[in-house]
Every structure is written in structure tokens, then in C-alpha cells.
Amino acid sequence: MLELKNINKYYNAGTVNEMCLFRDFNLKIGEGEFVSVVGSNGSGKTTLLNLICGSIPLDSGTILIGRENITKMPEYKRQRRIGRVYQNPAMGTCPNMTILENMALADTKGKSFNLLPGTNKARIDFYRDQLKTLGLGLEDKLQVKVGVLSGGQRQAMALLMSTMTPIEFLILDEHTAALDPKTAETIMELTDKIVQAKHLTTIMVTHNLRFAVEYGNRLLMMHQGETVMDKKAEEKAATRIVDILAMFNEISIECGN
Amino acid sequence: MTILLGILEEGLIYAIMALGVYITYKILDFPDLSVDGTFPLGAALTAGLIVKGIPPAAALPLSFLAGAIAGCITGLIHVKCRVRDLFSGIIVMTALYSVNLRIAGMRANLPFLSQDTIFDNEWTRNQVPDPIKPYILVLILAAITIICKLLLDWYLGTRSGYLLQAAGDNDTLVTSLAMDKGLVKVIGLSIANGFAALAGGILAQKQAFFDISIGTGTMVFGLASVILGTQLFKRFSMVRTTTAVIAGAILYKACVAFVISIRIVKATDLKLITAAILLLILVISDSLKRKGAHPHVGA
Ligand SMILES: Nc1ncnc2c1ncn2[C@@H]1O[C@H](COP(=O)(O)OP(=O)(O)O)[C@@H](O)[C@H]1O
Numbered sequence: 001m002l003e004l005k006n007i008n009k010y011y012n013a014g015t016v017n018e019m020c021l022f023r024d025f026n027l028k029i030g031e032g033e034f035v036s037v038v039g040s041n042g043s044g045k046t047t048l049l050n051l052i053c054g055s056i057p058l059d060s061g062t063i064l065i066g067r068e069n070i071t072k073m074p075e076y077k078r079q080r081r082i083g084r085v086y087q088n089p090a091m092g093t094c095p096n097m098t099i100l101e102n103m104a105l106a107d108t109k110g111k112s113f114n115l116l117p118g119t120n121k122a123r124i125d126f127y128r129d130q131l132k133t134l135g136l137g138l139e140d141k142l143q144v145k146v147g148v149l150s151g152g153q154r155q156a157m158a159l160l161m162s163t164m165t166p167i168e169f170l171i172l173d174e175h176t177a178a179l180d181p182k183t184a185e186t187i188m189e190l191t192d193k194i195v196q197a198k199h200l201t202t203i204m205v206t207h208n209l210r211f212a213v214e215y216g217n218r219l220l221m222m223h224q225g226e227t228v229m230d231k232k233a234e235e236k237a238a239t240r241i242v243d244i245l246a247m248f249n250e251i252s253i254e255c256g257n
Numbered sequence: 258m259t260i261l262l263g264i265l266e267e268g269l270i271y272a273i274m275a276l277g278v279y280i281t282y283k284i285l286d287f288p289d290l291s292v293d294g295t296f297p298l299g300a301a302l303t304a305g306l307i308v309k310g311i312p313p314a315a316a317l318p319l320s321f322l323a324g325a326i327a328g329c330i331t332g333l334i335h336v337k338c339r340v341r342d343l344f345s346g347i348i349v350m351t352a353l354y355s356v357n358l359r360i361a362g363m364r365a366n367l368p369f370l371s372q373d374t375i376f377d378n379e380w381t382r383n384q385v386p387d388p389i390k391p392y393i394l395v396l397i398l399a400a401i402t403i404i405c406k407l408l409l410d411w412y413l414g415t416r417s418g419y420l421l422q423a424a425g426d427n428d429t430l431v432t433s434l435a436m437d438k439g440l441v442k443v444i445g446l447s448i449a450n451g452f453a454a455l456a457g458g459i460l461a462q463k464q465a466f467f468d469i470s471i472g473t474g475t476m477v478f479g480l481a482s483v484i485l486g487t488q489l490f491k492r493f494s495m496v497r498t499t500t501a502v503i504a505g506a507i508l509y510k511a512c513v514a515f516v517i518s519i520r521i522v523k524a525t526d527l528k529l530i531t532a533a534i535l536l537l538i539l540v541i542s543d544s545l546k547r548k549g550a551h552p553h554v555g556a
């Protein structure tokens with residue numbers, strides 16, 4: 001279980017631009033939950049993910065995984081149990097290394113980066129099988145540098161790489177936003193398949209309301225650093241796109257638009 | 258012939274340092290100026306140790322170690338004190354100037370002409386057949402440089418080496434792999450400066466003296482070798498980058514020697530020439546890049 005308790009997060013503290021994004025923010029995410037997060041631009045979705053992963057510091061509050069307090073744990077140590085895919089496909093792979101080398105890197109996560117050969121030849125068939133599940137033909141391009149692949153292909157690899165070794169949490173920040181509709185669909189289906197197969201607790205930020213409704217078992221809507229909608233299980237299952245749109249409208253009326 | 262040998266000898270020595278610059282500049286994308294201090298550090302330490310009677314061959318790994326420690330300090334200043342990469346290097350380079358003088362016994366130069374070196378010892382004087390003697394320097398140097406290259410190739414193929422490449426390519430991925438990207442940079446800088454100090458130590462043994470000024474322009478030489486080598490051999494994918502860097506160092510040395518050989522140029526103009534040729538290489542490689550970016554211009 002992931003728990004955020006009484007989180008306060010300021011940006012530009014102590015300057016004229018000081019902004020309190022999260023004030024006494026609380027959120028509990030149970031094991032095996034697949035949470036879709038929607039919300040207007042600037043509502044704090046990315047900041048929320050960054051706080052969970054430790055990419056940015058918080059001003060006060062506590063973050064727990066199970067009973068363990070990880071508030072002070074550096075980002076890279078938290079990543080041991082977290083897989084993360086960014087909106088930008090370039091963030092999840094090494095462009096100047098080959099597909100094979102990238103797969104081997106991902107495979108070494110959680111092990112020691114010592115002086116053993118970087119690529120374990122005995123694992124190549126496993127990498128091929130993994131790449132085959134993408135259906136993009138990458139299994140025949142092991143020696144190709146990842147930098148020449150398309151955004152969609154790279155994002156598919158990033159997803160595969162971030163979930164290759166045992167992890168508990170999957171963090172997705174608009175990971176289909178930079179892709180064309182067809183590729184976005186493919187990546188989304190693949191995401192769901194992996195989440196189900198590995199029983200990952202997942203937080204997925206998306207602007208695609210259909211994805212938010214169709215996938216996952218919990219729906220959060222964020223607005224100005226607060227959760228204005230939180231639907232679980234059956235309630236989530238009954239939610240339609242129109243309901244979310246209605247909520248979006250309500251928020252913007254409150255804001256005086 | 259002697260000119261050619263001289264070029265090969267110095268080129269091979271500087272090639273070892275250039276392998277280090279390849280790690281920082283090309284792999285880590287870290288403009289590391291500390292090599293201007295670690296190259297003479299290796300030379301000072303080697304001279305100091307040989308004068309004290311330490312076997313010349315043992316002075317080399319110790320030089321590597323000293324350079325690695327200095328590189329580690331550059332890395333820690335950058336990572337732990339959050340000082341910009343360029344400044345971290347400048348700080349260590351400047352500090353090393355004094356350290357080097359101290360190591361050499363508070364003096365700007367330290368000759369050890371009467372001592373044995375890896376090039377001039379009982380074996381090279383008496384065991385090596387006469388016809389080979391003029392080439393023994395080049396042969397020994399080629400062996401050392403090739404060993405360094407093979408070791409670096411091997412390292413880059415290990416898990417740790419993969420991580421080093423990833424750190425330069427996309428350091429977010431290093432974090433995603435649950436590794437400390439700062440530590441990876443520190444390791445890279447250590448190895449790079451180890452190579453620089455080793456090269457300095459070898460140069461000192463070849464000349465049989467240490468001089469504080471040999472460090473000036475090390476970075477320029479390293480950069481020029483890396484850029485020249487990688488640009489020239491870009492199209493040949495079978496040629497390893499490390500090989501290209503070594504070739505780049507020898508070629509660059511040849512260019513400098515050629516310009517120096519023109520009569521109106523004085524030996525004191527050496528650093529001016531070194532810098533000017535680097536500028537030329539940068540300008541040419543940039544214009545080549547531009548051309549490469551628009552393959553259909555005029556088509
Ligand atoms: N590094 C930063 N410095 C200052 N303000 C920031 C920074 N990052 C985000 N913000 C502000 O915090 C708010 C939330 O941003 P973000 O979490 O990126 O929103 P979202 O991902 O929901 O679009 C925005 O108003 C944004 O301007």
C-alpha cells in the first residue's frame with residue numbers, strides 16, 4: 001500500500017512567485033489498484049508522481065510504502081520497487097545503445113552492476129520473446145540503435161524495460177500522449193496486459209478520458225492540488241466519459257470561466 | 258624516419274590520455290578540465306617515485322591510481338557539492354598545480370636522467386637485438402596503449418560499463434534502474450583521469466624528467482584526438498571508437514609536428530598551433546555535420 005499523509009508542497013517558496021500546490025494532501029492507494037488520474041493542466045498530476053518517486057522534495061508530510069517511511073529515501077533507491085514511464089519516449093531508453101543493450105540494462109536492474117558481461121547471451125532468447133509481445137518486429141532488430149526507432153517503438157520498449165524485473169508499482173505520466181492514436185491504443189492495451197499479468201499497483205496520468213474510463217479500477221480527478229473526484233471499483237465501472245466531462249465543466253465554472 | 262618515430266611515440270602516449278577524454282567528453286558528456294592537472298600529476302608522481310628508487314614499472318599503476326583519486330574528487334565536487342561540471346574540473350586542475358609541485362619536491366622540474374625507466378633499463382640496453390633498438394620505444398608504447406584500449410573495451414562491455422554509457426546517454430534511465438547516477442559519473446571520471454595520469458607518467462619516463470608545464474593543453478590534445486578520430490572513422494562501423502581515438506591522437510600529433518616543421522614557426526609557438534588545429538578540426542567537423550543534416554540539398 002502506498003500512502004501520502006499531510007503533504008505540503010510549495011513551488012518557489014520565499015519568492016513573490018510562491019505557490020502552494022498541495023496543502024495537507026492525503027491519498028491512499030491499495031495493493032493491486034490501477035488508478036487513472038485525470039485533471040486539467042497544472043492541477044498537480046506530474047508533481048504528485050514526482051513526489052511519490054522522490055524526484056522533487058516535499059515541504060512537509062509523510063510518504064509510506066506499507067509501513068515503511070520512504071519520505072527521506074533518495075529517488076534512485078525508491079526506483080528499486082517502482083517502474084516509471086514518462087510522457088517523452090526518449091526518457092525511458094538509451095538512444096546510442098542497441099535494442100539488445102537496452103534490454104540487458106533493464107534486465108540488470110535490482111542486480112549488481114559489476115564486471116560481468118553487460119549482455120548475458122543466455123538471455124537473448126528471452127529478450128526476443130519479450131520484444132515479440134510488442135508485435136512491432138523489434139525482435140529482429142536487436143543490433144539496431146534505439147535512437148533510430150520511432151516514438152511509439154521507443155515507448156513500447158520503455159514500457160517493457162520498466163516492467164522487466166520484479167517491481168511493485170508502475171507510474172505512468174501521460175505515457176501515450178506523444179503517440180499517434182493507433183500506437184497509443186496498442187501501448188495502452190499492452191500496459192493493461194502487463195499490469196494484470198504482474199499484479200502491479202499502478203498510477204496512470206492520462207488526458208485520454210476513454211482510457212481513464214475503460215482501464216483501471218479507480219479514477220481520480222485532480223484540480224488545483226486536490227482530488228475532486230475519487231471513484232473506486234463498481235462506482236468506477238459505472239462512470240462514463242460524460243460524467244467526467246460534467247465534472248470538468250463544474251470545476252471550470254467554479255474558477256469563474 | 259626519426260620524425261615519424263617521434264610522432265608515433267608521442268601520439269601513442271597522448272592516445273592513452275585521449276582514451277580518458279573519450280570517457281568524459283564523449284560518453285559522459287562532461288567537459289572535464291582536471292586532465293590538465295592529472296596528466297602532470299602522473300608525471301610528477303612517477304618522477305618522484307623513480308628518484309626514490311621505486312621500480313619504474315610499478316610507478317605506472319600508482320600514477321593511474323593517483324589520477325583516479327583526483328578524478329574521483331572532481332566527481333565528488335560536482336555530485337556532492339553540486340558544483341557545475343566545468344568548475345569542478347577547473348578547481349581540481351588548479352589545486353593539482355600546487356600538489357604536483359609538492360610531489361616533485363617543491364620544484365617545477367625534476368630530472369632523473371641517470372635512473373632506469375621502462376624504456377631505458379638493463380633489458381632494453383643489453384637484451385634487445387641491435388636492429389630493433391631504434392624501435393623499442395615505439396614497440397613498448399604500442400603494447401601499453403593497446404593493453405589500455407583492450408581493457409577499456411572490455412570494461413565498456415561489462416554491466417558497469419553499460420551503466421556508464423547509459424549515464425551519458427540518458428541519466429534518467431540510470432535512476433530508473435535504481436542506481437545512483439552521481440556515483441556512475443564519479444566512476445567514469447576516476448577511470449578517465451587514471452588514464453590521463455598514466456599517460457603523464459609514461460611521458461615523464463620517456464623524457465626522464467618532470468616539468469610542471471607539460472600539463473598545459475592536455476585537454477585540448479585530448480579533445481582534438483577524440484573529435485578527429487571519431488569524425489574520420491564515423492563511417493567505418495567495424496572500427497571501435499577506442500581505436501579511432503588512438504588513430505586520432507597520432508594524426509593530431511602528426512598535424513602539429515607538420516606545422517612546427519614549417520620554418521617560420523618556432524617551437525615556442527607549440528601551444529598556439531595546438532589550439533589553432535583544434536579550432537580547425539571543430540570548424541570542419543561542424544560544417545560536415547551541417548552537410549550531413551541536409552542530405553538532399555540541391556538534389
Ligand atoms: N519546477 C516548478 N517550479 C515552479 N512551478 C512549478 C514547477 N513544476 C510545476 N509547477 C507548477 O505547479 C503546478 C502543477 O504542475 P504539474 O504538476 O506539472 O501539473 P500537471 O502535470 O497536472 O499538468 C502548475 O501550476 C505548474 O506551473
Ligand SMILES: [Mg+2]
Pocket residue numbers: 045046047
Ligand atoms: Mg503533467
